[in-house]
Amino acid sequence: MSKVLAAVFAFIAICFVLGNAAPAPPTQLLDAHTAIQKIIAAYNRIPGPSVVHPWEVAHVIDPNTFVAHF
Template sequence: MSKILAAVFAFVAIFFILGNAAPAPPTQVLDAQTAIQKIIAAYNRIPGPSVVYPWEVATLIDPNTFVAHY
């Protein structure tokens, strides 16, 4: 019983030591407009031309009549 107890104490000690050794960076909550601006700015840093794909017609699937054929 004492070996199991010692192992549990060792595990808990390691857990707390590692938890305090590398604290997580503080998170920054952004509003929607700021998040969109950051995404666009990150996209604009990608070099090269953008690829424009032709239009596709959306196909709607009726879940009541859809049958998957394998």
């Protein structure tokens, strides 16, 4: 039991340390448009063709009538 309690206290301590970490400097904060543009630019630097998956039909499952068969 003491090992579990020690693990819980360690987890809580790590959460407090990460929660109090310094935020990024204002020069590194990006707005949504700039962040998306940077992601697209990084993706475009990947060599080779993109993988195109076939079109799929979306199926809606009624949770009231759904039965899982295992």
